[in-house]
Amino acid sequence: MIIDWLRARRGGSARTAKRRLQFVLVNDRAGLSPAKIEAMKDDLIAAISRHVDIDSKRVEISLTKDRKKQRLVADIPLATQRQRAH
Amino acid sequence: MSATVVTVTSGKGGVGKTTATANLSTALADSGQKVVCIDADIGLRNLDVVMGLENRIVYDLVDVIEGRCKLRQAMIKDKRLSNLYVIPAAQTRDKTAVSPEDMVRITDELRPKYDWILIDSPAGIERGFRNALAPADVVLIVTNPEVSAVRDADRIIGMTEAEEKDEPKLILNRVKADMVRRGEMLRAEDVLDILAIELIGVVPEDEGVLKASNQGVPIVLNGRSKAGGAFRSIAARLMGDEVPIEDFEAENSLFNRLTRMVKTGGQPA
Numbered sequence: 001m002i003i004d005w006l007r008a009r010r011g012g013s014a015r016t017a018k019r020r021l022q023f024v025l026v027n028d029r030a031g032l033s034p035a036k037i038e039a040m041k042d043d044l045i046a047a048i049s050r051h052v053d054i055d056s057k058r059v060e061i062s063l064t065k066d067r068k069k070q071r072l073v074a075d076i077p078l079a080t081q082r083q084r085a086h
Numbered sequence: 087m088s089a090t091v092v093t094v095t096s097g098k099g100g101v102g103k104t105t106a107t108a109n110l111s112t113a114l115a116d117s118g119q120k121v122v123c124i125d126a127d128i129g130l131r132n133l134d135v136v137m138g139l140e141n142r143i144v145y146d147l148v149d150v151i152e153g154r155c156k157l158r159q160a161m162i163k164d165k166r167l168s169n170l171y172v173i174p175a176a177q178t179r180d181k182t183a184v185s186p187e188d189m190v191r192i193t194d195e196l197r198p199k200y201d202w203i204l205i206d207s208p209a210g211i212e213r214g215f216r217n218a219l220a221p222a223d224v225v226l227i228v229t230n231p232e233v234s235a236v237r238d239a240d241r242i243i244g245m246t247e248a249e250e251k252d253e254p255k256l257i258l259n260r261v262k263a264d265m266v267r268r269g270e271m272l273r274a275e276d277v278l279d280i281l282a283i284e285l286i287g288v289v290p291e292d293e294g295v296l297k298a299s300n301q302g303v304p305i306v307l308n309g310r311s312k313a314g315g316a317f318r319s320i321a322a323r324l325m326g327d328e329v330p331i332e333d334f335e336a337e338n339s340l341f342n343r344l345t346r347m348v349k350t351g352g353q354p355a
Contacts, residue, residue, distance in 0.1 A: 012269030017233050018276045024233075025240050025280060 026063045030070050037061055044074065053079035089122075089200040091193050092324065093222035097238030099209030101230045102259040105295060105305075106317070107206035108136045110226075112304040113321035115170035119201040122161065124192070125175035126218040127208035128184055134174045138165060138302020148176035148183045150192065157195055166307065181213045186220030193221040202324075211245060219246065224324070225254035226286065231261055231272035240281055255286035257320060262291045263334045273335065287320035289313050290334040 027033055032040075045056045055077040064071050094107045104127075111123040124147065125133035134140045145160040150173070157173075164170035173192075176183060193203050207218030219225065225246050229239040239256070246254045258274050265271035274288050292313035298305040305314040306321075312334065319329045 014231075014266070014269050014272050014276065017272050018280065021233055021236055021280050024237060028237065028240060029244065 026065055026070065029065075030063055030072075032063060037063070044076075048076060055079050089120075089193075089197045089203045090223045090324075091197075091203045091205065091221045092224045092226060093205045093207055093218050094226045094228060095207035095215060095218060095242055096209060096228045096235070097211065097242040098229070098235045101228050101235050102257075102289070102295075103209070103228050104132045104136050104206050105299065106226070106228050106257055106259065106289075106320075107204050108133060109304045109306045109314070109317035110321050110324070111170060111172075111202070111204045112137070112164075112167065113306040113318045114202050114204075114324070115164065115167040116306065117321065117325065118169070119325070120169045120199070121202045121204065122171045122173065122196055122200050123204040123206065124173045125206050126184070126189070126214060127206060128175050128214060129177065129180045130208065131175040131177045133206050134162070134172055135302065136299050137172055137304060139172055139174075140302070143174050146174045146176040147192075148179050151184055151188045157192065181208070181217065184214075184217050186217050189217050190221045211241060215242075215245075219249055219251070222251055225251050226257055227254045227283070228257045228259050229277065229281075230259055231266075231274075231277060236272070236277055236280060243281060243283060253283055255284050256281060257287050257289065258285065259289045260291045261288055261334060266335045274331070285331060286323050287316055288331055288334065289316040289320075290332075 041059060041061045044061070045054065045059055048054055049056065058077045060075040062073050064073055092110070094103050094110070096103050104125075107123055111121050115121040123133060125131060126147070127133075128148065131146075134143060139162050142162045145155040147160065149155045150157050150160045160173050161171040162174065164172065189205070193205075196203055203221075205218045205222070208214035227239050227242055227246075229235045243254055256278070258277055261274070262271055266273045274285060278285055290312050292305070292311055294308060294311040295305050295313050298308065298311075305311050306317045308314050316332060319332065322329045
């Protein structure tokens with residue numbers, strides 16, 4: 001029993017199941033597959049790059065959920081000053 | 087009298103919809119309520135055999151819809167409880183033989199004379215599910231603590247919301263306490279975190295459920311079964327009684343009892 005408890009605390013397969021479900025349901029609910037998000041990211045990079053230099057390799061788009069509202073969060077780092085100067 | 091229509095659904099097949107429908111209907115009838123349960127899984131008739139009534143069928147749901155018999159003639163009286171009836175599904179037809187409007191019409195005809203109408207929905211998200219959902223006042227979603235079943239339950243919740251029904255309630259079925267304790271099975275709180283709906287009951291895995299369906303006697307009629315007790319509690323919650331959700335996980339575990347004693351300052355739990 002103590003062993004069960006220790007094992008449960010370390011996290012058995014149930015923890016993995018919960019994490020995978022949370023991930024897959026965020027995509028299911030939005031009707032956005034990881035592949036679609038990737039395609040959207042490319043479009044976004046192309047659009048923003050026309051106006052400002054960005055560090056396109058580090059752009060990240062993620063779906064998140066707070067309470068009942070789903071949110072698409074984009075993290076778009078600008079190119080550094082030094083890159084722009086030269 | 088105006089019946090409450092309860093639709094039992096799941097998305098994924100094989101999670102225990104028919105078992106839940108048969109047991110909740112029987113438990114409600116056993117508490118003196120007048121109950122009709124309808125097998126809406128056209129083409130795959132099941133509810134009758136789980137309830138042990140397969141030899142009494144003359145007419146079915148599609149016969150009623152197509153006017154070959156009166157509604158009353160398709161209602162099979164339960165062997166044990168005189169205030170419980172089953173309307174069986176047709177076997178020789180498919181889901182297109184029934185429309186959502188047909189289900190609303192049939193339940194409206196039954197509503198004045200009964201307290202509860204339970205509808206056993208087919209698996210899936212197609213026409214059969216829409217038929218079962220159309221007349222629902224209360225939607226119960228049955229799931230197992232398993233990734234595919236929980237994912238499908240989430241889809242069904244979304245579709246129920248799209249139909250502007252009240253928020254569905256969750257039955258978590260076939261929970262294995264020992265696996266939960268070892269961290270190898272999702273616990274009720276995990277599933278609720280993910281699905282974010284109200285829990286109406288947790289049913290433990292119980293060999294007796296299979297034995298009961300072998301015999302055609304719903305498990306709620308077995309006074310000693312834990313699963314039967316869990317279904318009776320759900321029926322009581324449907325009737326508005328405040329029955330706490332059972333904690334099967336902690337049962338029979340000395341360690342859990344000790345930790346609870348520590349938490350409650352030495353008082354045996």
